Amino acid sequence: MKLTVVVENQTCSQRLLAEWGYCAWLETPEAVVMLDTGGINHTLMHNMPALALNPRRINHLVLSHGHFDHTAGLLEVLRTAPQAKVWAAPSIGRERLGDANAKRPAGGGSMIAGLDFSPIDPFVEITPGVTAFTVPIERRDPRWICTKNMFEKNESGQIVPDTFADDVSILVQTEKGASVLLGCAHAGVPNILRFARETFGIRDFDAVIGGTHLSGVDPKEYGVWMQELAQYNVKRWRPCHCTGFRAAAELARRFENVDWAAAGTSHEL
Secondary structure, eight states: OEEEEEEOSSBSSTTSOOOSOOEEEEEOSSOEEEEOOOOTTOOHHHHHHHTTOOGGGOOEEEOSOSBHHHHTTHHHHHHHOTTOEEEEOTTTTSOEESSTTSOSBOBOTHHHHTSOOEEOSSEEEEETTEEEEEOOGGGOOGGGOOOTTOEEEOTTSOEEEOOOTTOEEEEEEETTEEEEEESSOTTOHHHHHHHHHHHHTOOOEEEEEEEOOGGGSOGGGHHHHHHHHHTTOEEEEEEEGGGOHHHHHHHHHHSSSBOOOOBTOEEEO
């Protein structure tokens, strides 16, 4: 299987555009799976043909969570690939806010809530070797969650810190081993890897690719985080998007095989 990063904060080619957002294209023997749809500048529809990727081939679309930088291209994808089956966690459609005063919307809200999607709760195999999963709230160690300054509106209409109950990742299993594809890892990278290890019986990971949200970690805590991540035996770290430069540099200092997964990069799984 091969993963191609379509939208990301940086690119590896002058043919591509960059924006604050994320989208990845996973090619399997049986299907094409798209993870997220990029951000509000709509670079997705430029980058796909530039990478010789035909959106009409998309069989499955997985949404990692409801923020605009991962869902803004959703309607464009569905217009082009109406046959695509959409997967998301059941709570993805709630209203998301970028501040506690409800002045800055951060997610698709009602647009996503009205979408006909198949639920991921807590995991489902969407095509052979590809399993989308969430980490249940009760299995998330709060030490490894770094999503401050993000809010949601609950069922009572109150504005509360975002629970990210809808955070979804993808497990890919091939002859090379098990890899985890992240959207923004709002459930916490260690929590995600631990859940994958305990639920699916995985000892080592071939690759972890995507947004790790380590940009929210205090650099003073890097040592504790790296010690925790080391126990998951990840062969290849390919962070991007919300990881942050300093955290990526720390990953590269601590682990042997680390590189930034910019738009246009391809990764054999």
